Amino acid sequence: xxxxxxxxxxxxxxxxxxxxxxxxxxxxxxxxxxxxxxxxxxxxxxxxxxxxxxxxxxxxxxxxxxxxxxxxxxxxxxxxxxxxxxxxxxxxxxxxxxxxxxxxxxxxxxxxxxxxxxxxxxxxxxxxxxxxxxxxx
Numbered sequence: 019x020x021x022x023x024x025x026x027x028x029x030x031x032x033x034x035x036x037x038x039x040x041x042x043x044x045x046x047x048x049x050x051x052x053x054x055x056x057x058x059x060x061x062x063x064x065x066x067x068x069x070x071x072x073x074x075x076x077x078x079x080x081x082x083x084x085x086x087x088x089x090x091x092x093x094x095x096x097x098x099x100x101x102x103x104x105x106x107x108x109x110x111x112x113x114x115x116x117x118x119x120x121x122x123x124x125x126x127x128x129x130x131x132x133x134x135x136x137x138x139x140x141x142x143x144x145x146x147x148x149x150x151x152x153x154x155x
Contacts, residue, residue, distance in 0.1 A: 022064050024086040030058055032077050032084070047072040 033043055033054075040054035047053075049072065056062040057069075065073075074081045101109055 021085060022060075025065065025070065025084055026058055026060065028084045028086065029054070029073060029077075032079055036077060038077075043073065043076060047076045 033040070038046075040058060041051050044051050044054045047069075049069070053062070053069070054073070057065055070084060071081055074084050077084075101112070104112065
């Protein structure tokens, strides 16, 4: 997939996510009403950098987010160093093996217990019909 196709797909996805149609985005970007429609249809093959920048700005995303160079999830440097020691085929086999590993269940963090002595829970007794007689003492 070339950069123009990636741009079109990401532009369309971002528009949908924000509830915009091609005409409204074109107008917002101060462009011809059909400009975005033509981009999405492939009639305008490779948008000028200034056009791509205007569209990204109107969508409140970076140009990288629309061109495919947006940052991906970070991979630990130690894992990258380890994997780089293997061939591409071996890396694929390792990836398959990792996918077969059982995943640890997600846990929610527990609130730490306060330091000191903890009192046992309070047990409530049902009310009695006769109040205690204080005159017997």
